[in-house]
Amino acid sequence: MKQHLLLSSAIIIAIVGMVSCTGNVKDVEVGPYTVSVIEKNVYHIQDYNTSNPAGETFDAEGNKTHFNNCSDMYLIVGKEKALLIDLSNNIRWADNAAESLRQLVAERIEGKELTITFTHNHGDHVGMTHAYAEDPDVQFALPEKDFALMARRFPEKQSYLINEGHIFDLGGFEIEAIEIPGHTDGSMVFNMNGRDILFSGDAIGSGHGVWIFNEAAFIKYAAAVPHLISWLEDPANGVNIEKLRIYGGHYWQRDWLPELGDNEMGMPYVREMQTLLDQIKAGSAATEPSNLGRQDLDTYFRHGTAIIVWNAAQAAQYAESFR
Numbered sequence: 001m002k003q004h005l006l007l008s009s010a011i012i013i014a015i016v017g018m019v020s021c022t023g024n025v026k027d028v029e030v031g032p033y034t035v036s037v038i039e040k041n042v043y044h045i046q047d048y049n050t051s052n053p054a055g056e057t058f059d060a061e062g063n064k065t066h067f068n069n070c071s072d073m074y075l076i077v078g079k080e081k082a083l084l085i086d087l088s089n090n091i092r093w094a095d096n097a098a099e100s101l102r103q104l105v106a107e108r109i110e111g112k113e114l115t116i117t118f119t120h121n122h123g124d125h126v127g128m129t130h131a132y133a134e135d136p137d138v139q140f141a142l143p144e145k146d147f148a149l150m151a152r153r154f155p156e157k158q159s160y161l162i163n164e165g166h167i168f169d170l171g172g173f174e175i176e177a178i179e180i181p182g183h184t185d186g187s188m189v190f191n192m193n194g195r196d197i198l199f200s201g202d203a204i205g206s207g208h209g210v211w212i213f214n215e216a217a218f219i220k221y222a223a224a225v226p227h228l229i230s231w232l233e234d235p236a237n238g239v240n241i242e243k244l245r246i247y248g249g250h251y252w253q254r255d256w257l258p259e260l261g262d263n264e265m266g267m268p269y270v271r272e273m274q275t276l277l278d279q280i281k282a283g284s285a286a287t288e289p290s291n292l293g294r295q296d297l298d299t300y301f302r303h304g305t306a307i308i309v310w311n312a313a314q315a316a317q318y319a320e321s322f323r
Contacts, residue, residue: 029050030100030103031049031094031096031097031099031100031101031103032047032048032052032091032093032096032100033045033047033048033049033097033100033101033104034046034048038074038247039195041076041077041078042077042197043074043075043076043077044073045072045073045075045088045101045104046070046071046072046073046251046252047068047070047071047089048068048252052068053066054070054251054252055067055068055252055253056255068252069089069124070089070250070251071088071089071124071125072088072247072249073086073087073088074086074247075105075108075109076173077108077109077112077173078112078169078171078172078173079172080113080170080171081112081113081114081115081169081170081171082108082109082112082113082115082170083114083116083168083170083173084114084115084117085116085117085118085119085201086118086119086125086126086201087125087126087127087129087131088124088125088127088128089123090123090128090130097131098128098130098131101131102131102132102135113137113139114139115138115139115141115168116140116141117140117141117143117168117177117188117190118143118146118147118188118201119143119187119199119200119201119202119249120143120183120186120201120203121143121147121150121186122184122202125201125202125249129154133155136155136158139159139160140155140158140160141160141161141162141166141168142159142161142162143161143186144161144163145163145179145184145185145186146184146185147161147186148161162177164179164188165177173192173195174192174193174194175190175191175193176191176193176237177190178190178191178227178231179224179227180200180203180204180224180227181217181220181221181224182212182221182222182224183201183202183210183211183212183221185220187201187202188201188203189201189204189228191231191237193237193238194238196239196240196243196245197244197246197247198232198244198246199246199247200247200248200249201248201249202248202250203224204246204248204269204273205306205307205308206249206251206265207248207250207254207255207256207257207307208256208307208309209300209307209308209309210273210307210309211309211310212308212309212310213296213297214296214311215314215317215318218280218310218314218315219318221308222277222281225270225273225274225277228270229270229271229274232244232267241266241267244266244267245264245265246264246265246266246269246270248265256307257305259304260305268304269305272305272306273303273306273308275303275304275306276301276302276303276304276308277308279301279303280301280308280315280319281319281322282322283315283316283319283320285301285302285303285315286301286302286303287299287300287312288300288302290309292309295311296310296311297309298311299311299315301315
């Protein structure tokens with residue numbers, strides 16, 4: 001009897017150890033990836049593991065000793081179909097990256113039709129495309145403004161272009177595309193309709209700021225953020241803005257957002273981004289050098305949790321045009 005009680009206690013402890021304080025299953029490593037559960041049938045996949053942690057590590061003198069610009073993927077599994085958002089960095093630091101990614105996705109979609117889409121066309125979000133390029137059962141939904149000229153890189157019979165308003169009906173889950181140009185011309189965010197979850201890629205940043213590369217891009221971004229706010233606040237879209245959770249493209253960058261604690265980015269973050277855009281227009285935004293070693297991205301513009309990374313001279317020129 002005592003042995004049975006000890007065994008039962010051990011099982012209970014093991015189960016408890018597999019559950020986080022939020023009730024989600026503990027992170028699982030599969031090759032170079034770490035998978036966590038956002039909610040049932042919604043998975044967060046990051047390209048790091050214990051041998052190559054996400055983000056930056058510094059020594060006592062402040063020298064960077066390790067860096068993995070971990071990029072995020074999101075897998076949503078409906079009753080009939082599945083959607084994978086983004087394909088992370090091209091993993092070269094592990095030999096089994098493609099096999100591991102296919103394995104972890106296959107185990108979770110259990111034979112359902114898979115569509116892959118992208119928040120934008122940057123290498124750290126399309127890097128593992130080769131893992132699925134030869135798979136005849138996978139569809140690619142490509143944001144037109146970023147991928148129209150590069151669509152030939154994807155299997156022609158398995159690819160199609162999408163624009164704002166496109167809805168992925170997975171059976172029980174509907175995912176809607178919203179265009180937020182600025183970081184790239186075709187940047188998109190994806191809203192889980194009725195779930196108060198938004199997958200944003202790099203369109204509004206993940207903590208270290210949204211990178212804007214020139215004045216034309218900033219002008220687009222200055223119009224895109226109000227558009228996003230309007231979309232989220234429109235009652236017709238059914239978003240509870242008080243419960244909104246935003247999952248960005250580089251989750252490790254949350255180390256710049258200590259104000260959030262254990263919470264995700266939400267509507268306050270987006271509104272602070274709008275305020276920051278207004279301050280840049282007025283020439284009154286708080287700034288500091290970025291120290292990124294890039295002239296086009298030489299300055300952090302900051303307000304609250306919101307950060308825009310851009311060029312100081314271009315920002316001054318932009319502000320001057322309104323005087």
